[in-house]
Amino acid sequence: MPSSIQVPMVPVVQAFRSDLPTGVVSFPQGRDVLQVLWCPFHHDFPASPWPVVFWRDSAAVGAVLPTPAPDSAADAWHVPAPCVVHPERVAEYPSLDLPEDLAEAWQEDFHRLEEAAPLLSYAAHLAEAPSTKLGGYPDWFTGSGEADCEQCGRPMSHLVTVASWECDGASWRTWLPIEDRDEDGGRAIPVDPTGLDIGGVGAIYVFECLACPDRPFTHWYDSD
Template sequence: MTRRTPPRPVDVARLFPELLPFRTESVRLHPRAGAPTYRDSSVGGPLLWPADEPWPLCPEHEGSPMVPVVQIHHGDVPDLVPFPAGCDLLQVLWCPRSHRDHGWVLPHVRWRRADAVGTRLEAPPSPAEREEDYVPRPCVIHPERVTEYPSWDLREDIWDALEDRFLALEEETGWDYQRHLSSAPGTKLVGYPGWSQHPDRPVCAGCGKHMEHLLTVRSTEADAVSRHAWTPVEEDRDRPYQGPGLVLGDLGGVYLFECHHCPGRPFAHRYDCS
């Protein structure tokens, strides 16, 4: 079953043409509880991992194994996602425990060629200790390409220039720019990060440039306010759905970034709470 985001309830481009230079696109993953296999793109599902490649371990918790978070096959998502040359599989894992210097979780990103895996690791190690709220329930995904405008990432001078018009629109229609019209909520690839608070985009230690957003992993698809505009048309916005079941800083999220300029695509992450 596909998931389609309803059209924005108002024409953002017409009402706020100043935002057009900042318009971009992201891929909403719409994770829903299911039974993905290692062959599938998924959130929290099994990974296509080589038997002869070490499983990622947490450097802080005495080698505690990480858990699968996201697996994405290139053919399952739009070409917006910048896969490295020669790679067609993205895998993200993290250590599901709190970390002194890294926040709630410590992620690991792996790009690879699916047909080069060979013999698959059938029984990866599992951490002896974990925060259950940091372990995603296995979910199938329903990738969808959507248009976004900046929310927390909107430049301060542009925000100041538009704020009165944002407020006037909300008073007239009930639609809030940040919650209903700007960046898509939930777990997604590229586009704008799904910040709950002020942005903290990392700078690459190698080249000094700001890193590019790769992945947002959120606690929920949308909160009680934003779901009125972002719930897929195939679903009832007032009926709970079963997703990954994460609790990351209440209703916060984890955001992965990478540098497209430096060899090896170095990555970093940020987190916030709601």
């Protein structure tokens, strides 16, 4: 997209501190609303929608204006359908980000798990939660990435994942909420309620630096 063209940013995630389980996100002092927006066009590097992060004080917000319509030339698969979310805390563990010594030490345990429960695997069912989420570990699609702060050099923390799908043909067995299953325990809802298509079934991972006062952020793009 030419830099001289200005288009409305698309709202992607909005979360109030009061609606989130304690400790999931570290809000800056005096802020209680997290907003993630992005430019819905492809970019040369990375070839993805380009996210920005805003921390706001809900008490300081005046009249809320209507959300501007996305640019008519925007990629439709980068404009999410409106969804109401009901956040809940889940326990998860790293797989691709698991330290090498632990991954090697636990290989026998993973093997025994898959022998005892052939439909389950550590990476798909017991490690990172798939889907759009706040905090936790990135559920890398093609391979582990990393993000270091350009200001202080420290590793940045995962803030939010915006995913194309909430789960896939394997991970839904443990990660699909009970209320989203049919009477036989199968999937009762689409796995892509937002209609997003980030490079197929990929995701955008947003990271922030908690060590720097201005909370700089960056992102990774992962696709098939």
